[in-house]
Amino acid sequence: MKKRILAIVLSTVMALSMVACGGAKEEAPAATTETPAATETPAAAETTGDSLHFEVLVKSFQSTYWQAAVKGINQACAELGVTANCNGPANESDIADQVQMLDAAIEAAPNGIGLAACDTKSVLDSLAVAAEKGIPVVCFDTGVENAPEGSVYATVATDNVAAGACAATNMFPVIEAKIAAATTAAPVRIGEVNQDATALNIQQRGLGFINEMIKLCTAAGKKVAVVGNEFYVNAAEGAVAEGEAEVIIEVGVPAQTTVDLAATEANKIMSKEDTIAIFGSNQTTAEGVLTANETLNKLSTDPATGIIGAGFDAGTPQKAAIKAGLFIGSVTQSPLMQGYHCIQTLVKICNGETVSDMPMDGYWYNTENMEADDIAPNLYD
């Protein structure tokens, strides 16, 4: 009998903890950082109210990219004398969780919200509510197209189209000779692994690479076909049918944002005899390419001996791969500065200043400039 009672009590506690965990996704994050207001920044305090508090939603705490963004947020809070609560779902695929968190953040009525949306369409209704309640939103990392009028005051994000194109621009000279030798009978293949086909920044980055590569190949007198994931195939500009092309860009998108599934996509592309290059368009997919190479051993910085690889973002494995000559280089963003400018822009809005979008550059880095002063701070582990 005692055991039965104990079982019921334990069941109740577990059930309550489950409910609490469910609730926690709305109010308490997978990882939450409460940033204390700084007390030693008189200059900043003069420009801000002492009680400003912001809710910030990142896409997840999965990658060190977001660790750098949170660092920038903390830095801005300390300098400007405000507080921010950073929250985010466990996984970038957890779109519904992030929408719930956003709704909870709006309910908390902060002075402003910083948002890196996992899915740009899913947050539209919540943004409309934020606008109704007069809570300003600043998007960072990812812009929200067609956001309800008056909801998003500014977007602080990498110009992802340009950043994706940056990878193509730096990859093309290395594989130019191979492309020049390609024919419709013996085409060459360039792979691209994108984390998804839903987030605007990934879409823009993926298409930035594809469209720039099409432009460069077309200028070299070659026709390009895009195959693989339907979104990228349909959105590519200037592509021809596969049978007419000398260059094929194959786009792989894993079913979920995991390194093993990204590696499977990379493996499929890299196993093909005609593959001459591959681009992983974020940290997870770049690591997927490197994981696939663990078995295939095909990556090289010399097109005569292997597949040319390029990545995006940073992280320990990717930086080590560049140093080891597996990647010719990668494009990095500045998550730290994006986080910083998100808070700074929110403060400006609260102070009645006019703000505007803040596009940020993507930087190409390789063995030659990894330690440079303007690059090294962006290369997080």
Next chain:
Amino acid sequence: MANKKSLLKGREAMVVGIIIAMVAVFSILSPTFRTYTTFVSILDCSYYVALMAIGVTFPLITGGVDLSIGTGLICYALFGGYLIVHKGMPVGIALVACVIVGTLIGLLNGFLVAVMDLPPFLATLCTCMINRGLGSLLSGGFGVSWPSALEPAGWFRSIFRFKAGGQVIPVGIALIVVLVIIMSFVLNHTKIGRYTFAIGSNKEATKLAGVNVKFYHIAAYTICGFFAGLAAIAYSATYVTIYPGSGAGFEMDAIAGAIVGGVSASGGIGSIIGAFLGVIVISLMKVGLPFIGLQANWQQIITGLVLIGAILIDVVKKKK
């Protein structure tokens, strides 16, 4: 019992036939599939699933299930990575820590199910959530990178992928085969195994026969946790960075593999070799379907359909 044995052998032979057919179809449809490196890739993504499947076969045979092994795997790998990266501990200690934490969580699952009488589905769903949160807490919410193969501390990767002259030798498969043999022996020729079957066939009758059902029930879940810890090592040895929040769904690959391999979803029937062969089917689909041009989402749909087919076979056989 004799019937059951012949049924299992028949099921395992059928799964081998499915594997051969799948390899043939993928090889015909995609010339790049029939390469040594693809074979290695299939094994690479089989190791951690196979280890989870070996473990989860025990709770499945008792008529239960363990849903916590997927997020558990990530939690243990994050803990091990945390010890290496943030505490400067040797890789060997991190590997042992993965197994210890996994075993403890398995013990907790066994206690909740056997002693507290919680339904296995709910008990392990709770520990699944605990694992997910614990993993994020242990890692500070951020991904942790285990030492890569390029670093001296990355020696542990050779347990599964030994590199010789630039060629990868999938030595992990030998380890998995040894474990399959050992655990097959445990399941079929030891008290733990026999009582695991007995609990799954008729728990009350087993209890009335004087068997310490709670002990053997706990043992089944503890073994499962132990193998989830080993799976964490295999995952960390194959993939460099471990991301908190991932892992949900990994357990489904293992459970699906076990069921495809003939482990009964309602308990009392199953074999370790069947579970292992089932995992090979799942991994073949994971790697092979993209090769024939199907988008990765199809893999999940087809895996679901294959699982329905496997369960239907199980149900029809039981009705007969």
